[in-house]
Amino acid sequence: SAVVPSPRVPAHDDEVVGTACTGEPGAAGGVSVVGGGVGFGLRDSHVAGLLAVVSLVVFGFAARLRFVHAWLSGDEPHYLVFNVALAKYRSLDVMPVYSNRDYWSFYPAVIEPHVSPGPHGPLPLHGFGGPLLWHLPYVLWGRGGAAGFMVVVSALIVVNVFYFLRELGIVQWYAGLTALLFAIGSPVYIYSSMLFIEPIAALAVLYAMRVLCRPVLSRWRLVVASAGLGVLPWVHGRFTLFSVVIGGLLAWRVWRVAGRAGVWRYALGVLPVLVLVLGYEVYNVVVWHSLNPAPGNANVGNGVFQVPVYKGFLGITLDRSFGVIPNFPLFALVLPGVLLAMRRGLNQLNAAIAVVVVPYLLVVSTFSQWYAGYSPPARYIAAVAPLLSYYVAVTLQRLHNWLVNTGAVLLALFSASLSVIGDVLPTTRFNWPEWPQGQAMQRLGDLLGIRFVRYVPSSFLTGQAGMFAVWALGLAVGTAIIWYIGWRQPASRTPDWPVRLVERRGRSGPADAAEPATG
Numbered sequence: 001s002a003v004v005p006s007p008r009v010p011a012h013d014d015e016v017v018g019t020a021c022t023g024e025p026g027a028a029g030g031v032s033v034v035g036g037g038v039g040f041g042l043r044d045s046h047v048a049g050l051l052a053v054v055s056l057v058v059f060g061f062a063a064r065l066r067f068v069h070a071w072l073s074g075d076e077p078h079y080l081v082f083n084v085a086l087a088k089y090r091s092l093d094v095m096p097v098y099s100n101r102d103y104w105s106f107y108p109a110v111i112e113p114h115v116s117p118g119p120h121g122p123l124p125l126h127g128f129g130g131p132l133l134w135h136l137p138y139v140l141w142g143r144g145g146a147a148g149f150m151v152v153v154s155a156l157i158v159v160n161v162f163y164f165l166r167e168l169g170i171v172q173w174y175a176g177l178t179a180l181l182f183a184i185g186s187p188v189y190i191y192s193s194m195l196f197i198e199p200i201a202a203l204a205v206l207y208a209m210r211v212l213c214r215p216v217l218s219r220w221r222l223v224v225a226s227a228g229l230g231v232l233p234w235v236h237g238r239f240t241l242f243s244v245v246i247g248g249l250l251a252w253r254v255w256r257v258a259g260r261a262g263v264w265r266y267a268l269g270v271l272p273v274l275v276l277v278l279g280y281e282v283y284n285v286v287v288w289h290s291l292n293p294a295p296g297n298a299n300v301g302n303g304v305f306q307v308p309v310y311k312g313f314l315g316i317t318l319d320r321s322f323g324v325i326p327n328f329p330l331f332a333l334v335l336p337g338v339l340l341a342m343r344r345g346l347n348q349l350n351a352a353i354a355v356v357v358v359p360y361l362l363v364v365s366t367f368s369q370w371y372a373g374y375s376p377p378a379r380y381i382a383a384v385a386p387l388l389s390y391y392v393a394v395t396l397q398r399l400h401n402w403l404v405n406t407g408a409v410l411l412a413l414f415s416a417s418l419s420v421i422g423d424v425l426p427t428t429r430f431n432w433p434e435w436p437q438g439q440a441m442q443r444l445g446d447l448l449g450i451r452f453v454r455y456v457p458s459s460f461l462t463g464q465a466g467m468f469a470v471w472a473l474g475l476a477v478g479t480a481i482i483w484y485i486g487w488r489q490p491a492s493r494t495p496d497w498p499v500r501l502v503e504r505r506g507r508s509g510p511a512d513a514a515e516p517a518t519g
Contacts, residue, residue: 047172052155067143072107081094087135095122116295117300150192168390177396185330186415200232202384212246212501217254219265222254222270249355253501297369303367307365307366314472321432327378327415330415333408336483341391353387361384398494438458441456
């Protein structure tokens, strides 16, 4: 294995992700893995197309199962209530829909309104950004149209995971494998067939980070990323954090690349997030008389720093009902990947990801509804889960071992088994603090004749401190072992990253100033 020479800037996007990461010199800081280039013998666009087809089939099948076997549950029907209000009353006032039971076609039972006390009466507790985005499919095909919209969004997440990894120097084999593992073994699968708004946030965040981290800064990609970030507060107030943080990072890179003289060239790209976020705050002032980005939650007593950080963080990571690692053990490979990626050429990349992920985890960990009520596991983490795919890919690529790859596939299949149980038996997917047994996990244990759920900690049972400590210690030991094995492998398997977010290069070289012909 050998480190590849310094990167060059390609003329077309396919060259950015098509040659750099198969053991040849290129724009994404390619690496040479044992045995030379590691790929499928296909262009990246063809691999991405295959991933899209597989994702659409898998997610579409899951959505079909839920459409046939399940009522909408949790917050799902309350999002569709917005669509009924828009279609029937030409309004975003949801109270007539609740009062007249116009939701009966997709929820044939009395439902308690999800509203919050406003200055002049009850207002919707949830944001209407998601329903606005899928309103046309809903008008055309009803609940099935909205479900189809979420399937497409989730498939786009998988495709963007692949391109995100390729642009960061992951070889084609591990980029494709990791994207596929995330399609079946991460929260992407669960929420692809449901009407929760987390996939929308995940796609917008992932694409914006792709634009931020690409070797070439494209104006039109910047416009799309900025618009996606601007929409996020309207989808949910807690996503405002992404709009501010990533929007700030994009503006900073524009400034460092273009300088004062050329900043206007990219001004259009930064404008959408600025206008949409300010418009959201104006809306809150006019309607809610508040600048709080989540006024509906605040008015019913929910907020940040109401739960101790350690309790919330242990809950979203290790709890049997809501934690990401028990339900999606593939994420146990994230921490080793973080350690293996701690090298000089990746410091700014690691910092950029951390600035996005860590504050968000702090907010949701201390939020008084951190477990997200009656919901599937890892709901809050779903918004940032695709970004963590980079560290899973780094772990797999650095170890470059068939046994490790097989283990990762088995971990993903375990999660897929839990998810399929939730498709066939829909109520097992939803959890509630009063049901600390871990619904789908308990059912899988019953099917296998192994009641392993009793060995997984719960935040809502007494005497669980020792169980949490054992799991935390096991995670630490496993991380140390995987890191040590990876550390002994050639360091060149962890790719360099050619972008410098805080180094002005617009005047000294064309690396960031150049724009690909495809835009």
